[in-house]
Amino acid sequence: MCNLKRQLLAGPYVLWMAGFILLPVIMILYYAFTTTGGDFTFLNVSSITFSVHLKALTLSFKLALICTVICLALSYPLAMILNNMKAKSQGFVVFIFILPMWMNFMLRILAWRMLLSNNGVINSLLDTLGLPGIDILNTPTAVVFCMVYDFLPFMILPIYNSMARIQADIIEAARDLGAGNLTIFFKIIVPLTMSGVISGIIMVFVPALTSFAVSDLLGGGKVLLIGNVIEQAFMQEYNWNLGSGLSFVLMIFVIASMALMNSRGEENGAGVW
Amino acid sequence: MSKRLIDLTHISKSFDGQMILDDLNLYIRENEFLTLLGPSGCGKTTTLRIIGGFETPDQGNIIFDGRDITKLPPNQRQLNTVFQKYALFPHMSIAENIAFGLKIRKKSKTYIDDKIKYALNLVNLEGFENRNIDSLSGGQQQRIAIARAIVNEPKVLLLDEPLGALDLKLRQDMQYELIRLKNELGITFVYVTHDQEEALTMSDTIVVMNQGYIQQIGTPQDIYNEPVNAFVADFIGESNILNGLMIKDRLVEILDVKFPCVDEGFGCNTPVDVVIRPEDVELVSPEQGMLEGDVVSLIFKGVHWETEVLANGFEWLVHTTQMHPLGTHVGIQVDPFNIQIMNKPETNDEKAVESHV
Known part of the structure; x- marks a missing residue:
């Protein structure tokens, strides 16, 4: 009886899930494997092999990878520094990192457009200082730059969390058993933060791979990611079948990379030496 | 009487302006089971951490086997520690935990395998090599922590309230285990506890501490029968x-x-x-x-x-x-x-x- 009541509490969420997650996925699957007439086809899915789609997918992968690597390279040392700070300052610094997330995603991208444009804030500043201006707007560099800015907290937080969970006496025990700083880092800290690193990678890589707003606003139509191709299929060509087919392929790629990361994580957990 | 192995001379230590140890002098003999006993905040753990190298005293020196080791980091000291909460490495198997110190010393694989077997045998956990840390009870984890420390053949084993997290029956069993271990290994044990019964059962020498001062040093019989002051009498x-x-x-x-x-x-x-x-x-x-x-x-x-x-x-x-x-x-x-x-x-x-x- 009590159990039933508790299950009823999940009701609103189940409805939400069915309506806004399950149903859309079924619809995407339906559109992906049918023609406009409703006949079964593989054409929408296999159209990923068209050179323009393949190019967009490759570029998406490349930029997402670069973005993830930069985020990781920035976050890991930062998390270590953060972890060694006094508890009070830690809270404040974490707050600073989360602060940008309180602003709307689109606003932040638009702000970067203002900052980076030819007569924008950064270039005017460089100009007054007599330095050469930077012309990265509407290039993949600007897209990566903004993605790193947007997704960095998603990398820092899980890594910082996993690092903060390492008990001080584990480090002391390693030192006690003769380990120097390098050994402690590679044999204790890295393996114990691997779960944080992996969730960080997934949380940065997946949105970076599927992103279209950043490339739209900062790429100036010149940087075509797979997300943009899908958006165009839906919004400009009104070809829901093609858009769904490409979405389906992207979903497969996302699930595959997540599965790959997770299995790597399990390996890392077990075989340290 | 065996020779002095560790000499602590005029050790003082304060944290945030609060004096924890004040001019502490203590020597520990070779092959001795010495217990630092006192209520929480008496400075016993700090003393142990100073011996282990995890804290540096503000003043005073630690002489180990004739050599001043005051400024030596823990990884260069010939002693090992058993921590209160075991501090096992959660990402390693039991064998890997025990092998940690030996691998750092670049011992051969056969040597390490032999040592793991020997140590597991010593703590009565034969065949546990490939088990997961999480699958062990508290008492078993503490035995692994002891095994991990003693395979390195330290001259001194430091134990920081190692039985504190165990239940009463297990604690009593482990006391006899520790006495047996010490006799088999023939090394010095420095033990920290607030439990007077533990101290009386296991120690050769008890050091009763309070508020950063040593109150009395003596055998369990001395401490119990001839307490030097009301604090010792009340505590023991x-x-x-x-x-x-x-x-x-x-x-x-x-x-x-x-x-x-x-x-x-x-x-x-x-x-x-x-x-x-x-x-x-x-x-x-x-x-x-x-x-x-x-x-x-x-x-x-x-x-x-x-x-x-x-x-x-x-x-x-x-x-x-x-x-x-x-x-x-x-x-x-x-x-x-x-x-x-x-x-x-x-x-x-x-x-x-x-x-x-």
Whole structure:
């Protein structure tokens, strides 16, 4: 009886899930494997092999990878520094990192457009200082730059969390058993933060791979990611079948990379030496 | 007597302006089971961490086997630590945990495998090599922590309240295990605990500490039978601590009654602390006793009855094997040999003691 009541509490969420997650996925699957007439086809899915789609997918992968690597390279040392700070300052610094997330995603991208444009804030500043201006707007560099800015907290937080969970006496025990700083880092800290690193990678890589707003606003139509191709299929060509087919392929790629990361994580957990 | 292995000289340490250790001097002999005993905040763990190298003293030196190691980091000291919460590496198997120190010392694979087997055998966990840390109970985890430390053949094993997280029965079993281990290994154990029973059971030498000062160093028998002050008496076992007046040699006045005793040299009419262990108080018929009183509390403890007798305004704690029902009028008798006389605190560190009691 009590159990039933508790299950009823999940009701609103189940409805939400069915309506806004399950149903859309079924619809995407339906559109992906049918023609406009409703006949079964593989054409929408296999159209990923068209050179323009393949190019967009490759570029998406490349930029997402670069973005993830930069985020990781920035976050890991930062998390270590953060972890060694006094508890009070830690809270404040974490707050600073989360602060940008309180602003709307689109606003932040638009702000970067203002900052980076030819007569924008950064270039005017460089100009007054007599330095050469930077012309990265509407290039993949600007897209990566903004993605790193947007997704960095998603990398820092899980890594910082996993690092903060390492008990001080584990480090002391390693030192006690003769380990120097390098050994402690590679044999204790890295393996114990691997779960944080992996969730960080997934949380940065997946949105970076599927992103279209950043490339739209900062790429100036010149940087075509797979997300943009899908958006165009839906919004400009009104070809829901093609858009769904490409979405389906992207979903497969996302699930595959997540599965790959997770299995790597399990390996890392077990075989340290 | 074996030679001195560790010498702590004039060690002082404070954290955030608060003095934890003040001019501590202590030596530890080779092959000794030495216990640092005291209430929390007495500086016992800090002392252990200074020996282990996890803290640097503000002042003073640590001499290890004739060599000054005060500034040596933990990874270069010939000693290993067993931590209170085990501190096993959660991402490694049991074998990998035990092998950690040996791999750093670049020992051969056969040597390491032999050592793992030997250590697991020593702590009664044969065949546990490939088990997961999470699959072990607290007691088993602590055995692995001990195995991980001793495979490195340290000259000294430091143990920081290693049984603190275990339940009572397991704690008692582990005490005998530790004594056996120490005898088999033939190395020095430095043990930190706040549990006086643990200290009495296992130690060759007990160091009683309070508020950063050493109160007494001695064998378990010395500490229990001849406590030097009221703090030690109170901390080690239960006791009746009374204000007394030393009338003359071999005669002390307690609660307006003169008791014959065996202590001498306190002078005449000197205020003293008197300690009488509860098992040394005899309950007799009222007319035979030196004091008369009534039983006000009675608790059955298994081996004995914990009886409280109110006599001359003091509640005497008495352990007897005979039951005296509540309200019984009884006499109190104490053998002269069982009356411990000690000076009232005079110096600063002894006052620290008094304020705690």
